[in-house]
Amino acid sequence: MRDNGGPAYSRERQITLLETLDRLLNRGVVVAGDMTLSVANVDLIYLGLRLLVSSVETARLLGGGQRPPSEPPPEEGLREQSSRSTRRPNNHCNDRTSLGNTSGTEGVRGNGE
Amino acid sequence: MDGLYLYGIVSFPPPLLQQLRGLGESPVFLVPHQDLAAVVSRSPLSPWPVDEAHLTLHETVVEEVMAARPILPIRFNTFLRIKEAVIALLDERAQAFRSTLERVEGKVEMGLRVLWEVPGEAHAPVDRETKFGGPGTEYLSRRLRDEERQAGLRAAGERMMRDVHALFQSLAVESWLQRLPTDRLLFTGAYLVERYRVNTFREGVAKARQEFSHLSFLLTGPWPPYHFVNGAHDATEDTLGA
Structure with a gap:
């Protein structure tokens, strides 16, 4: 959950970010507040899962799927992963930088409660 | 216009031991009501970007508090305009918050x-x-x-x-x-x-x-x-x- 100071796009960091994203946007106490943010959750998480699956698959290809997330994959793994990602249609979530752009899909609604 | 950004719900007291900084570098504090409190910081009433830096800040506050006592994490980008609204929330859902805090303790x-x-x-x-x-x-x-x-x-x-x-x-x-x-x-x-x-x-x-x-x-x-x-x-x- 915390940044351990690893390489900027390490697999562990990417997985941690996706797991955090999933929890912070889709789970946790829901408060009908003065202002509630609605994000395109489904799309984001769908993309997140695809990414996660491709990174687990990459780990399996390289190491029989036994590698714990704390061990960063060799460089080939990252290349494999990103080439998969770029083949996906509507991809805007394949790295940290473009993940930030998803805030463009946010909508704010006041629900007056 | 400023409001309150919510991180989680805890039992009150004890007070926060740490000097935590939340989103926008604002100090994190408690809004207590009876035996419950909300963990909040002041924040502009506009959503924070959904990116690694901001998600991590929210998560870090929750985890720091969790190291000392049970917390019910609140969803990212949840705001209430004023303290009174936070107190009303704690009052309205006191029973559910209490029993869930007991459930997740430890x-x-x-x-x-x-x-x-x-x-x-x-x-x-x-x-x-x-x-x-x-x-x-x-x-x-x-x-x-x-x-x-x-x-x-x-x-x-x-x-x-x-x-x-x-x-x-x-x-x-x-x-x-x-x-x-x-x-x-x-x-x-x-x-x-x-x-x-x-x-x-x-x-x-x-x-x-x-x-x-x-x-x-x-x-x-x-x-x-x-x-x-x-x-x-x-x-x-x-x-x-x-």
Whole structure:
């Protein structure tokens, strides 16, 4: 959950970010507040899962799927992963930088409660 | 215009021991009401960007508080305009907050994703009927094949999932399960585990890696109990039929 100071796009960091994203946007106490943010959750998480699956698959290809997330994959793994990602249609979530752009899909609604 | 950004709900007292900084570098403080308190910081009333830096800030505040006492994490980008609204929230849902805080006390969430080899993908049946029918027939028979494949997949997945999930369920106090979120992902599980049993849970996953060598396991955590704080809303998605 915390940044351990690893390489900027390490697999562990990417997985941690996706797991955090999933929890912070889709789970946790829901408060009908003065202002509630609605994000395109489904799309984001769908993309997140695809990414996660491709990174687990990459780990399996390289190491029989036994590698714990704390061990960063060799460089080939990252290349494999990103080439998969770029083949996906509507991809805007394949790295940290473009993940930030998803805030463009946010909508704010006041629900007056 | 400023308001309050919410991170979580805790029991009150004790006060926060740490000098925490939240989103926008604002100091984190408690808004107490009776035996409960909300963990908040001042914030402009506009959503924070959904990116690594901001998600991490929110998560860090929750985790820092969690190190000292139970907390119910609140969803990212939740704001209330004024203190009185926070107090009203604590008042309205006091009973639910209290009982959930008791439920999660001394426990953490472990996250698990299990990937499987999708059966039958390599040998899809060759379609012999379509040449006798028009495009409509072809469409229908393709639909039928897809549905049959999906049903077969779910049945095979369910059997395997039951075996694997049972291993972890016995190591946790509560569990949450989403089956086949995608074809390749057998299930996503969240497990509420007593702190002192976290290592036992990890060992359980290591054992499962050996026992189910055709599956891939991705274990994360410990996390704050995100999947176990909304009562009925936490219900396992698409529960196991057994």
